Amino acid sequence: MKFILHLHPPQLPVEACHFRRTFGLGGSALVLFVLLLMTGMLELFVYDPTVAEAYPSVQQLQQMSLGRWVRNIHYLSAQLIVVVSFLHLLRVFLTGGYSGVRRGNWWIGLVVLFVLLCSAFTGYLLPWDQLSFWAVTICSKMFEYVPLIGAGLQQLLFSGSEVGPATLHNFYILHTIFLPGTITVLLVFHFWFVRKARGVILPQSHAGQPEVRSKVPSYPDLVFREAAVALNLCALVLILAVFIDAPLGLPANPGMSPNPVKAPWYYLGVQELLIHFQPLVAIVIAPCCAALFLFLLPMTRLKDHEAGRWFVSRRGLSGAVIAFAIALLSVPALIILNSVVPFPFFPAWIGHYLLPLGGTAILIGGAVLFMRRMAKMTQAEIVLVLFVFFATTVVILTITGIFFRGAEMALVLPSWMAL
């Protein structure tokens, strides 16, 4: 009981306990992380990280009485934790919990998300089947497009220019020791900083009035709610794992590529960009810009009455809805247009670099100018609109990559949608 007081204050405002304040997303991610640790440790007893034995050992795991279930839990938790962490990031951003004292914690969260994606990626290779081998191969080749440091980085991370025994060994160590260890350490700071910031962000009660919030004890008011979310989530994952099987294709064959080869689903946004833009734009410039944007977000000036409110303000909400609608209409339209009309009707460097990059810069600049001058929006509102637009774009690109790309990465309707 005392232990919980390390995590929570003895008393806290009523609003901080409401489910709709956080949707329990951070806690859910933690529960999934614990599930991953536990099932991962169990899998280690059976798994053999060598090229010859990796696939047979996973097959053996599948045939053990509860082995398939354990693997399914690990697989499902891994998919869910990526989704939940992304939603957690969205929630924190949309309630303005990223600036001021929470700035440091936003950065830690970004690092955790990055390490989490690395962790998911390194785990993807371990079954050593066709699916994992080729997905990791194409991701490793993406590094070759990075100027100057790309080849060196690829050599280091993948232990050579080809995915082979050394890569499997590297990924195994990273996935089972390095990355989970790093995440654990970072999470300790992540939670501690929440405590230091006095819990989740809350909207200012009433402008001008002194802060009078009715408080409730964290046990049971908060702890019981958390337990409810955690237990429901556990139940959901454990039950789903009975019915949904983690995929296991044919054993990896470096001489035979399947058609098509897709990266792990959380990287399909980048692979989708790669279909439309030059490698340098899709693999280096766009992801770097996105990372920089996320990293610089906490520099936004949030006014006191804006922090803690969903979508900053009413105007922020309408701006966000408009941005969402624009992205929802324009991105699929552009994807379809590009598949009908191929790009190069200009000299290469104009069509490949100047037009997409310059065009995007001008559009964003114009939109920002419009929002500042004409709509008189505050900095926080403008950042919100941009963020919603880009987040929607990323989600659409990823969904397109997952469901609407068939053989040779041509646009197709998924089988469950075809009439």
Place this chain on the structure above:
Amino acid sequence: MSDIKKAKSDKFRDDTGFKEKCLLDRRSFLKWLWIALGGIIVCELFWLVYTMIRPDAATRTQEEKKILALGQATQYQSGTVTAVPAGKLYLARTVEGGFLAMGRECTHLGCTIYWDKMEQRFNCPCHGSAFALNGGVIKSPATRPLDLYHVFIENGIVKVDLGQRSRRSDVNNSQAVFI
């Protein structure tokens, strides 16, 4: 003696310009020394990690020295492509009769290409790239021709040096090796 000491300490305390005049006093020198030492330790740590996780140099050079002998040059017809699984490459003989040894990885994202005899081209099953017999791109998304291995002919026998692999930005006739 004590006067001097007092004067010194007074100077230290009162003369605010003292610190700026003197670039490094003892305290800040030691502070920076600690920071520098810490920085060196971090660098050493990274170096240590790097030496442990980098690809094993010894086994790599061994592999790269391998030279494959692929039999009599005359047995290969002009305008044909032969797969060489042992070297993970394709040996092509151009219509003019020159030999080209090309890596079987697609230059787009590294999938394994196959030779389509009917269409007389290399196809990539993953993302739809296609290459001509000489390795030139005939269908994107790939942007550069297939990588070349060094081919040489000794006593009428075609040999490929697996250690010498090169990228090329365009295709020309001088890349093929003739008997």
